[in-house]
Amino acid sequence: MQDPLNDDFFMKKALGEAQQALEKGEVPVGVVVVAHGQVIARGHNLTETLTDVTAHAEMQAITAAANYIGGKYLHDCTLYVTLEPCSMCAGALYWSQLSRLVFGAADEKRGYRHHQTPLHPKTKVTTGVCEQEASQLLLSFFKHKRT
Numbered sequence: 464m465q466d467p468l469n470d471d472f473f474m475k476k477a478l479g480e481a482q483q484a485l486e487k488g489e490v491p492v493g494v495v496v497v498a499h500g501q502v503i504a505r506g507h508n509l510t511e512t513l514t515d516v517t518a519h520a521e522m523q524a525i526t527a528a529a530n531y532i533g534g535k536y537l538h539d540c541t542l543y544v545t546l547e548p549c550s551m552c553a554g555a556l557y558w559s560q561l562s563r564l565v566f567g568a569a570d571e572k573r574g575y576r577h578h579q580t581p582l583h584p585k586t587k588v589t590t591g592v593c594e595q596e597a598s599q600l601l602l603s604f605f606k607h608k609r610t
Contacts, residue, residue, distance in 0.1 A: 464497075469500075470543070470565055470589060470592045471592060471593060473495055473497050473502070473541070473543045473565070474543050474545070474565065474567055474592045474593040474597075475503060475593065476495045476505075476543070477493045477494055477495045477543040477544060477545050477567070478493060478509040478545055478567075478593060478596055478597065478600070479493065480493025480494060480495065480505050480506060480520065480545075481493030481507060481520075481545045481597070481600055482507045482600070483507050484507035484509075484520070485604060486510055486602065487507075487511070487512055489508040489509060489510065489511050489512065490508050490509065490510070490601070490604065491508070491545070491600045491601060491604050492508045492519070492520040492544065492545050492546045492601075493506070493507045493508075493520055493544070493545050494506045494507065494520040494521055494523070494524040494542060494543065494544045495524070495527040495542075495543050496524050496525075496537065496540050496541070496542050496543075497540065497541045497542075497543065498528075498532070498537075498539055498540045498541075499539065502591070503520065503522045503527075503528055503531045503532070503540070504525075504527035504528035504530075504531055505524060505527065506520045506521065506522075506523030506524030506527060507520045507523070508520045509523060514536070517551065519548075519549065519552050520544060520545075521542065521544055521548050521553065521555065521556065522541070522551075522552060522555060523554035523604075524542065524544075524590075525537070525542075525555050525556070525559055527558075528540060528542075529559070535559065536559060536560045537556075537557075537559040537560060537561045537562065538560060538562055539562055540561060540562055540563070541561075541562065541563040541565060542556065542561055542563070542564050542565070543565045543566075543592070543594075544565070544566045544567070545566070545567045545568060545597040545600070545601075546566065546567065546568050546570055546574075546597060547566045547568065547569050547570040547574035547575065547590075548564070548566065548574065548575050548578065549570070549573050549574065549575060549578075550573075550575050550578045550580040552575070552583055553575035553580040553581070554580060556582055556586065557580075557581060557582055557583045557586075558583075559583075560583050560585065560586075561571075561582070561583060561586050562585065562586065562587065563586065563587045563588075563589070564582065564587070564588045564589070565587055565589045565590075565592050566588075566589075566590055566592070567591070567592055567593045567594045567596070567597030567598070568570065568594055568597040568598040568601060569590065569591075569594075570607070591607075
């Protein structure tokens with residue numbers, strides 16, 4: 464069983480990454496990848512900065528984690544992300560064979576669950592960690608964008 468206090472601790476680190484995205488004018492989504500209690504990779508959205516639709520926070524973090532590990536599989540890793548992954552990111556997580564996914568806010572329109580994109584069968588999922596903080600960051604970003 465996972466320790467919910469650890470989940471909050473690491474999700475707050477992902478929220479810090481989301482804040483960095485916000486400061487760059489990016490959609491505020493942040494990620495940390497944890498292995499054996501240690502953050503091994505970080506990422507936040509860079510789609511505007513890199514003019515690359517694939518530069519989602521998860522994609523940045525998957526690449527960084529694989530580089531850290533020295534292999535393409537993220538066995539024994541947990542990815543903490545502030546927003547439910549999209550289908551593209553869920554596909555990458557599937558191929559990385561991630562052990563565990565933890566996300567904050569649900570994405571009712573673009574999330575992998577809405578589009579029924581599968582994760583790896585061995586990936587365990589925990590939802591709603593720091594959901595209020597993650598949702599508020601996104602809501603305030605889009606409210607500001609529309610005014």
